[in-house]
Amino acid sequence: FPAMSAAVVAAAARSTLRPPSLQTLLEGTPESATVPYTSSSGADSESKTADKSSLTRKLKHDVIEGVNQLIQEIAGCHEQIAEQAIEHIHQNEVILTLGSSRTVLEFLCAAKEKKRSFRVFVAEGAPRYQGHLLAKELVARGLQTTVITDSAVFAMISRVNMVIIGAHAVMANGGVIGPVGVNMAALAAQKHAVPFVVLAGSHKLCPLYPHNPEVLLNELRSPSELLDFGEFSDCLDFGAGSGSLQVVNPTFDYVPPNLVSLFITDTGGHNPSYMYRLIADYYSADDLVM
Amino acid sequence: MWRRSPSFILDERRSSNSPPMADTTRGPFQNPDSISAYYQTRAAHHGVITSDWLAQAQAAVGGVSGDAQHDLSVTDLGNEKSFNVIEEFNNWRKQPDLAEAVAAIRALAAVIRASEASTMMELEIELKKASDTLKSWDKTSISLTAGCDLFIRYVTRTSALEYEDFNSAKSRLLERAEKFGEISCKARRIIAMLSQDFIFDGCTILVHGLSRVVLEILKTAAQNNKLFRVLCTEGRPDGTGVLLSSELSKLDIPVKLLLDSAVAYSMDEVDMVFVGADGVVESGGIINMMGTYQIALVAHSMNKPVYVAAESYKFARLYPLDQKDMAPALRPIEFGVKIPTKVEVERSARDYTPPQYLTLLFTDLGVLSPSVVSDELIQLYL
Numbered sequence: 203f204p205a206m207s208a209a210v211v212a213a214a215a216r217s218t219l220r221p222p223s224l225q226t227l228l229e230g231t232p233e234s235a236t237v238p239y240t241s242s243s244g245a246d247s248e249s250k251t252a253d254k255s256s257l258t259r260k261l262k263h264d265v266i267e268g269v270n271q272l273i274q275e276i277a278g279c280h281e282q283i284a285e286q287a288i289e290h291i292h293q294n295e296v297i298l299t300l301g302s303s304r305t306v307l308e309f310l311c312a313a314k315e316k317k318r319s320f321r322v323f324v325a326e327g328a329p330r331y332q333g334h335l336l337a338k339e340l341v342a343r344g345l346q347t348t349v350i351t352d353s354a355v356f357a358m359i360s361r362v363n364m365v366i367i368g369a370h371a372v373m374a375n376g377g378v379i380g381p382v383g384v385n386m387a388a389l390a391a392q393k394h395a396v397p398f399v400v401l402a403g404s405h406k407l408c409p410l411y412p413h414n415p416e417v418l419l420n421e422l423r424s425p426s427e428l429l430d431f432g433e434f435s436d437c438l439d440f441g442a443g444s445g446s447l448q449v450v451n452p453t454f455d456y457v458p459p460n461l462v463s464l465f466i467t468d469t470g471g472h473n474p475s476y477m478y479r480l481i482a483d484y485y486s487a488d489d490l491v492m
Numbered sequence: 493m494w495r496r497s498p499s500f501i502l503d504e505r506r507s508s509n510s511p512p513m514a515d516t517t518r519g520p521f522q523n524p525d526s527i528s529a530y531y532q533t534r535a536a537h538h539g540v541i542t543s544d545w546l547a548q549a550q551a552a553v554g555g556v557s558g559d560a561q562h563d564l565s566v567t568d569l570g571n572e573k574s575f576n577v578i579e580e581f582n583n584w585r586k587q588p589d590l591a592e593a594v595a596a597i598r599a600l601a602a603v604i605r606a607s608e609a610s611t612m613m614e615l616e617i618e619l620k621k622a623s624d625t626l627k628s629w630d631k632t633s634i635s636l637t638a639g640c641d642l643f644i645r646y647v648t649r650t651s652a653l654e655y656e657d658f659n660s661a662k663s664r665l666l667e668r669a670e671k672f673g674e675i676s677c678k679a680r681r682i683i684a685m686l687s688q689d690f691i692f693d694g695c696t697i698l699v700h701g702l703s704r705v706v707l708e709i710l711k712t713a714a715q716n717n718k719l720f721r722v723l724c725t726e727g728r729p730d731g732t733g734v735l736l737s738s739e740l741s742k743l744d745i746p747v748k749l750l751l752d753s754a755v756a757y758s759m760d761e762v763d764m765v766f767v768g769a770d771g772v773v774e775s776g777g778i779i780n781m782m783g784t785y786q787i788a789l790v791a792h793s794m795n796k797p798v799y800v801a802a803e804s805y806k807f808a809r810l811y812p813l814d815q816k817d818m819a820p821a822l823r824p825i826e827f828g829v830k831i832p833t834k835v836e837v838e839r840s841a842r843d844y845t846p847p848q849y850l851t852l853l854f855t856d857l858g859v860l861s862p863s864v865v866s867d868e869l870i871q872l873y874l
Contacts, residue, residue: 212858
């Protein structure tokens with residue numbers, strides 16, 4: 203049978219091997235009561251179409267409600283994560299962050315509002331240099347900020363109390379897809395026993411297990427962000443025969459779960475090995491057909 | 493100051509005093525040797541027959557038929573039924589392609605079919621008795637115990653028990669039993685499909701032990717035209733490496749045999765390690781052929797992923813705290829030369845690999861990380 207349905211079969215096996223939950227057993231009886239009803243009303247076509255349209259209307263209503271709920275959750279996650287800032291950032295601490303993330307910005311500002319005084323090191327996040335934007339925002343809110351290059355992360359890590367970054371996605375095994383450079387920061391943090399905290403709204407959870415994350419889930423952007431077109435155009439020309447220059451510009455980095463100390467989501471702080479549970483809450487096993 | 497006490501001297505004295513006691517604790521259907529029957533079966537499947545093993549097997553056959561005759565003379569219906577279960581089980585077990593737990597499941601399904609009970613309660617009691625018999629026949633096999641337990645739970649916890657009519661309830665039970673057997677049989681295909689993504693072109697896979705699930709995975713990858721090569725450990729004393737390499741060379745997969753001690757030497761050219769499991773325990777660790785723990789330690793220290801392929805009926809309610817915390821499964825080891833009698837031999841057939849050295853488990857319930865296993869176990873056993 204085709205490769206894609208293996209996940210479906212596994213999900214089906216998972217649901218059949220478990221004993222029927224009390225809820226499904228209780229719900230079983232009203233279902234069997236409605237089934238004979240719809241089959242016996244075959245003669246009355248009008249009421250059947252009325253049933254159908256009311257069913258579709260109900261379905262549409264449910265779906266729209268679900269989507270609205272999701273929109274609300276996504277809009278509100280920054281606040282809920284920022285609420286927990288006060289528990290993690292203490293007086294006179296030095297925080298390191300990389301690139302720019304709105305969640306991180308609100309997290310740090312929430313702590314500042316609760317009158318915690320701390321310093322922030324922002325790694326600039328080449329080649330897009332979004333760290334510069336974050337630094338400007340932080341200074342505007344009154345935080346003492348220092349901008350460093352990505353290469354200086356290992357040099358400065360021993361002076362840092364905590365690394366806080368935002369995530370692009372969180373995988374089922376607890377691994378993190380983040381802006382390029384975070385794996386380096388995570389390794390540096392591990393070397394110096396600095397807690398590596400990842401902020402992620404629960405909409406960022408992904409049910410996939412990364413089997414080749416560096417390539418598969420990455421996006422390779424245009425090399426023009428690294429090199430200006432005019433200077434290197436002769437090296438980049440393959441036909442010239444004078445050797446070829448390749449430029450790789452990945453957008454994302456994969457951080458394995460053993461390097462992450464804590465995930466802060468809108469439901470609270472969690473261990474990386476716990477993330478699969480949150481994924482089970484949001485994704486039904488039956489829907490995991492990719 | 494605080495040195496380890498030479499407790500091995502005391503232990504030896506104690507064990508030399510107690511063998512007569514140990515014999516009486518075995519039940520009537522227990523294997524007459526202390527050799528683990530599970531590993532004997534696997535050795536038989538692998539075709540590794542030593543002279544000791546032959547002698548013991550002959551003695552065992554003589555022993556069991558002696559027991560059986562003794563039981564037939566007893567006029568208890570229950571004993572005859574349980575004799576049938578073991579027979580049925582042994583018939584199924586002889587097929588080399590069938591996992592032991594699946595054989596047990598088939599045997600138990602046959603018990604339901606052949607049962608002459610007239611009430612649900614009676615049937616359940618019969619089933620429980622048959623399962624206990626099977627379990628006591630070989631206490632060292634984890635997948636057997638786990639498979640029997642899961643089967644009983646799966647089959648008896650159904651809404652069939654609400655039916656008034658006994659025959660329809662019984663046929664529903666039989667249906668569920670067949671389904672469980674089917675899932676277990678199909679498990680290998682599902683696992684093979686799920687793990688295909690993790691094998692990429694040009695990778696080097698290290699395999700330890702002869703797991704039929706891992707073989708299925710590699711076969712499927714070869715069928716999907718993936719280019720990879722396999723390093724297999726020799727797998728003393730079972731000689732699994734030689735068997736695996738002959739199977740793989742039939743499929744035109746490049747294979748290299750390693751001594752068990754050459755694993756660390758070759759580990760840097762390895763991309764991933766694949767092993768099967770005899771049992772998956774609550775902590776997320778696995779119990780597998782001796783040598784797995786060693787390989788997992790080496791792989792972990794060199795940042796290589798260790799993937800375990802295990803069917804869901806191997807999930808057991810055990811929590812070993814260290815290597816010796818399990819029922820010992822001993823098997824005879826041939827060194828090719830005569831060993832002086834005063835020299836002891838470590839004859840344990842299996843070891844326990846803690847979950848921190850495992851990366852992922854491929855099961856028919858999906859891809860799981862070791863911490864997910866305890867959740868799944870709770871769901872399965874409830």
